[in-house]
Amino acid sequence: xxxxxxxxxxxxxxxHFNRSHLARWRGQCLVQLARPAAAQxxxxxxxxxxxxxxVRARASTLVDLATSFVQQGEIxxxxxxxxxxLTLARNTRSARCEQRIxxxxxxxxxxxxxxxxxQLDEQLRLA
Numbered sequence: 001x002x003x004x005x006x007x008x009x010x011x012x013x014x015x016h017f018n019r020s021h022l023a024r025w026r027g028q029c030l031v032q033l034a035r036p037a038a039a040q041x042x043x044x045x046x047x048x049x050x051x052x053x054x055v056r057a058r059a060s061t062l063v064d065l066a067t068s069f070v071q072q073g074e075i076x077x078x079x080x081x082x083x084x085x086l087t088l089a090r091n092t093r094s095a096r097c098e099q100r101i102x103x104x105x106x107x108x109x110x111x112x113x114x115x116x117x118x119q120l121d122e123q124l125r126l127a
Contacts, residue, residue, distance in 0.1 A: 020049040024057060028064045036068035043068060056097065059088035063100045075108055079116040086123050 023046035030039035043065040050058050062085035069078030082101050089097035105120060 020046055020051070021057075023049065024061050024064075027061065027068075031064045031067050031071070034071060036071040039068045040065065055088050056092045056094050059085045059092065059094060059097045060100075062088065063097060063104065066101075067104055070104060070107060075112050076114050076116040078104070079108065079114075079120040083116070083120045083123055086120070 023042050027039045027043035027046055030036075030042060043061055046061050047058065047065065050061060052058075062081050066078045066081035066085060069075075069081060082104055086098065086101050088094075089101065101120075102124065105124060108117060
């Protein structure tokens with residue numbers, strides 16, 4: 001129903017939701033279903049459209065986006081995005097988001113020793 005609504009109207013039953021919120025959740029579900037190719041455009045749009053004042057939501061969405069890259073074997077891009085998310089998570093003191101980044105890092109092979117992985121590791125050590 002929300003997809004069919006005109007840009008300037010929102011159905012009453014979703015008054016406290018918007019397209020950005022729903023895109024974030026859709027992207028997160030796609031990541032959890034291990035469908036990274038489908039998740040990435042949804043999450044990239046969510047990152048672009050999330051209200052700038054929702055820093056914690058942006059951080060969480062970036063973690064999902066980073067996870068989608070790692071799921072596709074794009075380790076460097078995943079670590080670059082995860083580093084951005086970590087900065088935001090620490091700015092908002094989001095322990096949950098930071099823990100998700102730690103879990104994501106544990107999914108990256110220990111032998112992966114690129115500058116992007118090293119930068120994420122360095123940022124994680126600064127806790």
